[in-house]
Amino acid sequence: MFSKILVANRGEIALRIIRTCKEMGVESVAVYSEADANSLHLGIADEKICIGPAPSAKSYLDIDCIIKAAKEAKCDAVHPGYGYLAENEAFALRCEQEGLVFIGPSPENLRLAGDKITAIKIMKEAGVPVIPSGPSGVESVEDAAILCEEIGYPVMIKASGGGGGRGIRICANEKAMKEEFPVARMEATATCGNPELYIEKCIVEPRHIEFQILADKYGNIIHLGERECTIQRRFQKLIEESPSPVLSEELRQRMGEAAIAAAKAVNYVNAGTIEFLVDRNFDFYFMEINSRIQVEHPVTEMVTGVDLVKEQIRLAAGEKLAYSYEDVKLPIHSIECRINAENPEMNFLPSPGVVETYRTPGGFGVRTDTHLYQGYDIPLYYDSLICKLISFARTRGGAIKIMKRALDEFTIDPIKTTIPLFQKVMDDEHFKSGRFDTSYIEKFVRNKDDDDD
Amino acid sequence: MKKIEVKAAMSGVFYRKPAPDQPPYVEVGDVVKKKQVLALLETMKVFQKIKAPFEGKVSEILAEDSITVKDAEVLFVIESN
Numbered sequence: 355m356f357s358k359i360l361v362a363n364r365g366e367i368a369l370r371i372i373r374t375c376k377e378m379g380v381e382s383v384a385v386y387s388e389a390d391a392n393s394l395h396l397g398i399a400d401e402k403i404c405i406g407p408a409p410s411a412k413s414y415l416d417i418d419c420i421i422k423a424a425k426e427a428k429c430d431a432v433h434p435g436y437g438y439l440a441e442n443e444a445f446a447l448r449c450e451q452e453g454l455v456f457i458g459p460s461p462e463n464l465r466l467a468g469d470k471i472t473a474i475k476i477m478k479e480a481g482v483p484v485i486p487s488g489p490s491g492v493e494s495v496e497d498a499a500i501l502c503e504e505i506g507y508p509v510m511i512k513a514s515g516g517g518g519g520r521g522i523r524i525c526a527n528e529k530a531m532k533e534e535f536p537v538a539r540m541e542a543t544a545t546c547g548n549p550e551l552y553i554e555k556c557i558v559e560p561r562h563i564e565f566q567i568l569a570d571k572y573g574n575i576i577h578l579g580e581r582e583c584t585i586q587r588r589f590q591k592l593i594e595e596s597p598s599p600v601l602s603e604e605l606r607q608r609m610g611e612a613a614i615a616a617a618k619a620v621n622y623v624n625a626g627t628i629e630f631l632v633d634r635n636f637d638f639y640f641m642e643i644n645s646r647i648q649v650e651h652p653v654t655e656m657v658t659g660v661d662l663v664k665e666q667i668r669l670a671a672g673e674k675l676a677y678s679y680e681d682v683k684l685p686i687h688s689i690e691c692r693i694n695a696e697n698p699e700m701n702f703l704p705s706p707g708v709v710e711t712y713r714t715p716g717g718f719g720v721r722t723d724t725h726l727y728q729g730y731d732i733p734l735y736y737d738s739l740i741c742k743l744i745s746f747a748r749t750r751g752g753a754i755k756i757m758k759r760a761l762d763e764f765t766i767d768p769i770k771t772t773i774p775l776f777q778k779v780m781d782d783e784h785f786k787s788g789r790f791d792t793s794y795i796e797k798f799v800r801n802k803d804d805d806d807d
Numbered sequence: 808m809k810k811i812e813v814k815a816a817m818s819g820v821f822y823r824k825p826a827p828d829q830p831p832y833v834e835v836g837d838v839v840k841k842k843q844v845l846a847l848l849e850t851m852k853v854f855q856k857i858k859a860p861f862e863g864k865v866s867e868i869l870a871e872d873s874i875t876v877k878d879a880e881v882l883f884v885i886e887s888n
Contacts, residue, residue, distance in 0.1 A: 696851075706850060735820070736852070737852055
């Protein structure tokens, strides 16, 4: 086991990692920028080192500064947390060169996770379902019709040259496709000067469901069930839960096997997540690998009793995995709400500043992962995530009631937060019934871009 | 002639250029249209555009590029007829 770990992150995740280090009897070193000198985790870590000024590029993202701090403090491992350098292949390689263990996947894993086109190719070869699509450069309506028949309607016609979502045509059937194809070609030429089109299956009413993976250095790979992460805004997850309210035991087993196959196909090590899109017919498709501990990992911890950060450290130290999902899964449902310092009434504009009144919820079934305290000045330089509020109970209904009660108890004044939005969601019939897709949150927010006026 | 101050809507890092290697959006003396972008403000990784409230001439730029400004700090003075 390691003797001293440098935690190359800030905020709630730095605190989360240091707490586990304490429990494991491993010394921890916190690093911080000048803007984070009053951070909660600095008082809990065994040592602290200032690594630079407020901007992340000059502190938390500065590889040289972090390596230097780790060497100076005589650490033998580095935990990158999430974000920042967590998925940075160059950083993982540099750690290796400097004789520091990077607590996470291998540099090869990181490279592949970042190269989505290659990753999808490997998954296809490994028999993991991917979103069906045709080759680039479909020339004629006739060719397109044959291809669409193979892929299955509805389909999306996209410009090969990109265009940021522009020129995407959704076609429900062959008749619509034949109408849209020539228009899409014109549009593609007009927007990116390239008439080439490709066709992809359109995922209707998509849900985002991911599987937690653990892998040791000896080829043992397990999954720890799924996390339902469908409730998002602009690809940012807001609410996560485990288990998913819609997965049957049979589908969970099939998706779990696919997730393990996906991890095997890339010789994955340490903790990771395999993300899938699930359509309304419950067909699922590989999206990507997240090669880090994820923000939403606590819901998996609550439904398995496994400390995922501890497992990351154990696996990085060369220990073995000696249990399966079946051994650890509990009859528990857990929900996480991401409390962000954002104003949901004002287009989610950020809300930094001093927390003047802080009262946390507590009681049975509540966990808070947060770096907040009364009097803390939330810096304007970093992410708006200020607290992960997690509830757990024997049933989903119970977890929702506890979450609602905990949200009602929570005071973070005068900071604007996403709490009022989550209070509405917990009372919403569609949320309670589990019927929602990735567009769900739109009905709660006035979608107004400040760029429109 | 009236003079209007353009203030920061919240605290953040003030950027006069769209990218470090590009020229500033505006300089003192420039005539700007209503809603023309004057600068960017970065708060908690979100970039907001600071726009001209009306047509006029930029008479003063009070904040330097890449520095942190406070909520309601005056950033520009614009003159119009």
